[in-house]
Amino acid sequence: MTLQAVKLSSLKKGDSCIIESFTNEELQLKLMEMGCLPGELVVVERLAPLGDPMAIRVSGYTLSIRLDEASLIMVTASR
Amino acid sequence: MKNSIQVSLVGNPNSGKSTLFNALTGLNQKVANFPGVTVEKKTGVCVLGQSPSGEKIKAHITDLPGTYSLYPKSIDEQIPLQVLCDPDSEEHPDITVVIADASNLKRSLFLCSQIIDLKAPVVLALNMMDLLKARNIEIDVDALKEALGIQVVPINARLGVGIAELKKALLSPLPVPVHDFIDIHSIVGNFATEIKKIISTNSAYAAMQAVCNYQLISYFTSRPEKKMQLEALIREHGFAIPAYQSKETLRRYEVITELMKNCVKQTDVVSKKNVTATIDRFLTHRVWGYAFFLLILFLIFQSIFSLAQYPMEWFDQGFAFFSHWIESKLPSGILRDLLVNGILAGLAGIIIFVPQIALLFFFIAILEDTGYMARVSFIMDRLMRKFGLNGRSIIPLVSGVACAVPAILSTRTIQSRKDRLITILVTPLMSCSARLPVYTLLISMIIPTQNLWGFVNLQGLVLMGMYLIGFLAALGAAFVFKFLVKAGKRAYYVMEIPVYRMPRWSNIFLSIIEKVKIFLFDAGKVIIAISIILWVLSSYGPGERFAKLQEQETELKKSGENIPEEIENQVQSQKLEASYAGLMGKWMEPAIRPLGFDWKIGIALITSFAAREVFVGTMSTIYSVGKDNDNLLTVRDKMMAEKDPETGLPRYTFAVGLSLMLFYAFALQCMSTLAVAKRETGSWGVPLFQFAYMGALAYIASLVVYQALK
Numbered sequence: 001m002t003l004q005a006v007k008l009s010s011l012k013k014g015d016s017c018i019i020e021s022f023t024n025e026e027l028q029l030k031l032m033e034m035g036c037l038p039g040e041l042v043v044v045e046r047l048a049p050l051g052d053p054m055a056i057r058v059s060g061y062t063l064s065i066r067l068d069e070a071s072l073i074m075v076t077a078s079r
Numbered sequence: 080m081k082n083s084i085q086v087s088l089v090g091n092p093n094s095g096k097s098t099l100f101n102a103l104t105g106l107n108q109k110v111a112n113f114p115g116v117t118v119e120k121k122t123g124v125c126v127l128g129q130s131p132s133g134e135k136i137k138a139h140i141t142d143l144p145g146t147y148s149l150y151p152k153s154i155d156e157q158i159p160l161q162v163l164c165d166p167d168s169e170e171h172p173d174i175t176v177v178i179a180d181a182s183n184l185k186r187s188l189f190l191c192s193q194i195i196d197l198k199a200p201v202v203l204a205l206n207m208m209d210l211l212k213a214r215n216i217e218i219d220v221d222a223l224k225e226a227l228g229i230q231v232v233p234i235n236a237r238l239g240v241g242i243a244e245l246k247k248a249l250l251s252p253l254p255v256p257v258h259d260f261i262d263i264h265s266i267v268g269n270f271a272t273e274i275k276k277i278i279s280t281n282s283a284y285a286a287m288q289a290v291c292n293y294q295l296i297s298y299f300t301s302r303p304e305k306k307m308q309l310e311a312l313i314r315e316h317g318f319a320i321p322a323y324q325s326k327e328t329l330r331r332y333e334v335i336t337e338l339m340k341n342c343v344k345q346t347d348v349v350s351k352k353n354v355t356a357t358i359d360r361f362l363t364h365r366v367w368g369y370a371f372f373l374l375i376l377f378l379i380f381q382s383i384f385s386l387a388q389y390p391m392e393w394f395d396q397g398f399a400f401f402s403h404w405i406e407s408k409l410p411s412g413i414l415r416d417l418l419v420n421g422i423l424a425g426l427a428g429i430i431i432f433v434p435q436i437a438l439l440f441f442f443i444a445i446l447e448d449t450g451y452m453a454r455v456s457f458i459m460d461r462l463m464r465k466f467g468l469n470g471r472s473i474i475p476l477v478s479g480v481a482c483a484v485p486a487i488l489s490t491r492t493i494q495s496r497k498d499r500l501i502t503i504l505v506t507p508l509m510s511c512s513a514r515l516p517v518y519t520l521l522i523s524m525i526i527p528t529q530n531l532w533g534f535v536n537l538q539g540l541v542l543m544g545m546y547l548i549g550f551l552a553a554l555g556a557a558f559v560f561k562f563l564v565k566a567g568k569r570a571y572y573v574m575e576i577p578v579y580r581m582p583r584w585s586n587i588f589l590s591i592i593e594k595v596k597i598f599l600f601d602a603g604k605v606i607i608a609i610s611i612i613l614w615v616l617s618s619y620g621p622g623e624r625f626a627k628l629q630e631q632e633t634e635l636k637k638s639g640e641n642i643p644e645e646i647e648n649q650v651q652s653q654k655l656e657a658s659y660a661g662l663m664g665k666w667m668e669p670a671i672r673p674l675g676f677d678w679k680i681g682i683a684l685i686t687s688f689a690a691r692e693v694f695v696g697t698m699s700t701i702y703s704v705g706k707d708n709d710n711l712l713t714v715r716d717k718m719m720a721e722k723d724p725e726t727g728l729p730r731y732t733f734a735v736g737l738s739l740m741l742f743y744a745f746a747l748q749c750m751s752t753l754a755v756a757k758r759e760t761g762s763w764g765v766p767l768f769q770f771a772y773m774g775a776l777a778y779i780a781s782l783v784v785y786q787a788l789k
Contacts, residue, residue, distance in 0.1 A: 025321050027571055032328045033148040034573070035186040045356070049365035050461035053470070055576055061183050062576040064457050064470075069571055
């Protein structure tokens with residue numbers, strides 16, 4: 001069964017998902033070097049008090065990423 | 080074995096790289112810039128051991144900027160590439176030490192694997208082994224060694240564990256890595272082999288790095304024929320860099336994942352209570368997070384003001400005593416004058432502020448070392464972005480509180496060119512430590528020493544207000560520039576939020592030493608020089624009038640002791656007025672009169688263009704020349720005793736003091752800042768614009784405040 005891919009930026013605190021693809025090549029290279037690879041599990045740890053950026057847990061550490069950057073990452077929900 | 084080897088230290092940000100560097104080199108370190116760029120270059124010497132003939136074997140260690148990959152995304156990240164991949168580089172190492180965060184092994188191994196494939200001697204230092212236990216992770220070091228084909232040394236840089244073993248590994252003759260980490264040819268075919276023919280290297284990966292980054296490598300920029308051959312090959316093969324990098328990255332992580340199955344055991348998947356997450360729930364909370372940040376700022380400024388007071392008083396008394404001593408030992412004359420009123424006055428003006436700078440950097444270093452700075456960026460980003468800045472701008476801005484010079488240098492971590500330019504433009508508005516002497520002096524003159532509600536130091540509160548004004552002005556200016564500066568290439572904010580760690584006191588101590596040194600020697604020599612020039616300017620003057628006054632003075636001295644002090648003072652003061660400095664101050668007085676400034680302040684405005692703290696030194700010199708030298712009062716008391724010649728009331732009223740403080744808050748009176756801004760932006764346009772807009776701001780603010788309050 002294939003799940004619909006959504007933008008990472010649309011997730012809420014506590015949600016978890018799997019990285020599906022990137023819609024920006026430059027950001028893709030940077031994130032992949034940091035260990036955010038397609039297939040990797042991502043957990044939204046929290047949003048900043050003003051709603052942006054978001055803190056995500058991926059590959060054993062925490063990343064801070066702006067919502068407009070997170071919107072370039074397509075993810076599928078994980079249960 | 081050579082008696083001296085070059086070692087490069089590379090690793091991810093937050094991997095404990097600087098702690099390891101400090102553990103290896105201690106106080107034997109120097110800070111400079113990498114040639115051609117203004118990226119901080121830390122080098123240090125470490126004695127590894129003794130050769131059979133009894134000579135010391137030393138390692139010259141270069142601490143390279145933290146990076147996740149050899150492919151640079153910012154100017155800082157270019158350095159590891161340029162040092163490691165450029166055989167012409169001055170720092171090109173005999174051995175590379177890769178430091179890896181063992182609790183984040185996968186990501187650390189990515190950078191390590193790239194360096195392994197360069198096929199040069201490399202040692203992996205596995206740091207933070209202590210964090211593994213808490214996470215129930217076990218690393219089989221021997222299996223890792225086997226799989227990577229290089230030396231692996233487990234260390235704990237914070238506790239100094241494993242440092243001796245690391246030194247031993249550096250002493251032993253290291254072979255090049257035994258096998259390739261990934262097979263480049265499986266990605267690019269024989270393209271790499273053809274490149275290898277152009278540049279003499281044993282590594283296919285080094286060849287590919289050359290293809291992707293040749294514009295950054297001096298080996299090619301100084302050999303145009305090689306560069307042209309390379310470009311021809313790239314065209315011929317229709318080689319696309321991003322697609323290749325993406326494939327390479329995926330391939331590396333595939334191999335790493337496989338390798339970790341054999342070398343790493345996670346015994347218990349259920350993780351225990353996560354301390355960092357618990358703390359962050361509070362520190363990034365919508366109310367408590369900001370409250371805590373404000374409290375931290377409040378604490379810093381209160382303690383700078385009250386704690387630093389004690390050592391400052393000791394220095395003050397020490398210098399007064401020393402000046403007195405010199406005066407009693409030396410015969411009066413030019414030499415004694417130069418020593419006491421020129422050199423000593425300048426020295427006192429520098430050293431007295433060391434306690435405040437040390438205290439401030441003590442706090443900044445703790446904020447950085449614990450990982451709290453990253454949270455500040457996290458909770459501030461949305462707000463900062465509204466003003467055309469970046470969550471990362473908060474770090475240069477906060478550092479700007481200490482000094483705009485290192486702060487402007489630290490804007491290099493901001494990848495967006497527009498955000499970076501705006502940060503450079505507004506950072507000098509933050510109240511730097513050089514303004515602190517000026518504020519301290521003036522606040523102590525116009526604000527009474529009393530406590531508000533019994534515990535809030537009123538002077539400290541006003542000081543905090545000055546810092547807030549600077550911060551708000553910086554935000555306001557940034558908001559305006561947001562619309563004026565054109566956007567460049569898109570940049571990303573993505574950054575790691577490290578786990579909380581206890582501050583490492585040795586790191587903090589070394590950071591304080593470094594900053595104080597920069598202040599004492601960089602700002603210090605300017606201050607001494609200016610102090611001496613000023614002494615000359617205020618001791619000599621042009622024309623007959625000055626000569627007459629000098630004669631009058633000599634006659635007064637000859638005629639004995641029964642001359643009233645007042646008359647002598649008057650002659651002294653007239654002499655200063657007739658001096659070169661007095662003429663310069665007088666010349667500009669009409670322009671600054673509406674701000675409440677007289678010609679004495681005018682002189683200080685001119686001289687403190689070199690650096691703001693010169694204001695205090697200038698005032699010391701002006702007033703010690705203007706008054707009799709037998710009674711060495713502090714400059715503050717002398718200024719407070721000054722009367723307005725027209726009204727007979729104290730010269731430094733609340734309105735004048737505030738107007739002057741605001742002028743110093745806004746005006747860009749610092750040639751070091753201008754010089755750094757020129758270097759960082761590559762032209763005089765930006766610094767000249769900065770000088771103009773900040774000067775206009777200062778003039779208007781002082782004018783309005785003085786006219787409203789006088």
